[in-house]
């Protein structure tokens with residue numbers, strides 16, 4: 411008997427996580443050079459070597475061509491028939507690989523696969539239709555699975571797919587998000603150099619694998635935040651931690667926004683930290699007090715519309731002596747946010763370093779389309795309202811009367 415060995419890369423740790431956690435419908439969001447295609451080839455090979463039919467889908471004919479060459483090379487010692495014009499490989503195991511370009515997806519109708527790989531899915535035109543109307547049916551007969559692999563391209567259908575992947579409501583779906591840096595074969599110095607040279611939004615999308623968008627109605631533009639970003643805060647006259655507490659804490663509940671910042675002697679506001687997350691009330695109180703301590707803050711402010719005295723009780727349970735002020739939202743969120751956006755436009759607010767989650771929310775929330783502002787933005791608005799807008803202007807000295 412003849413033994414043939416095939417050289418497939420051993421999955422790196424992040425790829426191994428996906429392999430271990432995969433379900434039937436899988437969405438992998440990852441930065442450029444993460445190893446998406448290499449991983450896809452591995453996934454295809456696993457089924458092909460077991461004798462099953464597999465489809466590889468690329469968004470365009472050109473991208474298909476590049477992967478075809480790589481796959482042909484990888485599988486050449488187990489290939490029985492290679493059909494160059496149809497991009498089809500028949501292996502000695504009985505496995506058959508069809509490679510399709512999704513700029514003409516209709517040709518796939520009527521096929522049956524044990525696995526479908528969609529590489530760079532975010533670039534597929536009409537991705538949801540291609541999936542629902544064409545690809546899904548190819549998985550019925552063999553109870554096949556599917557892997558969508560891609561770097562994000564704005565907040566498009568691929569994002570909706572990823573949200574489905576991570577939602578507890580879709581049991582058959584799984585989703586993951588990894589930055590380029592999760593590939594141990596990429597030099598750290600490359601990542602650092604890209605962070606320094608790429609536009610911030612491009613870096614966020616391509617390397618950090620975040621879903622971003624320049625939303626037309628957004629109150630903030632990343633270019634504006636970038637323009638006044640600083641690496642170090644000056645000496646600060648006052649430091650505040652602002653909290654926008656979530657009402658309940660379960661995996662689908664809102665985040666609690668916790669943003670800390672200071673007021674400089676130049677009367678400019680400086681964003682110092684973002685400790686927001688999905689927390690229980692006890693957790694957010696601990697997080698906020700930890701920020702309060704580490705920044706030697708003067709005060710914590712928190713919106714109490716949702717929790718009343720609970721917010722104070724929560725904070726005091728962690729630290730009885732905490733300096734705290736409740737703030738009430740008497741005006742709408744947009745009305746409160748606009749003056750803060752104006753301060754940014756005047757160059758009076760500076761981010762000390764980068765806050766990707768906060769900045770993504772700032773630049774993607776469009777008050778016109780969505781009255782419900784995101785939690786980090788709410789906390790930021792409270793913070794800067796307290797620090798910069800509510801700043802007590804030096805009045806006439808006591809004991810002196812106007813002449």
Ligand SMILES: Nc1ncnc2c1ncn2[C@@H]1O[C@H](COP(=O)(O)OP(=O)(O)OP(=O)(O)O)[C@@H](O)[C@H]1O
Nearest residue numbers: 419420421422441442443444445446447448449595
């Ligand atoms: N498991 C692995 N073992 C060894 N090298 C790997 C592994 N996974 C990825 N690589 C290497 O990392 C690099 C990027 O891999 P690949 O082209 O698959 O990434 P990609 O995410 O598809 O990139 P792109 O965004 O350019 O399409 C390649 O040099 C590849 O050889």
Ligand SMILES: [Mg+2]
Nearest residue numbers: 446447448529
């Ligand atoms: Mg690739």
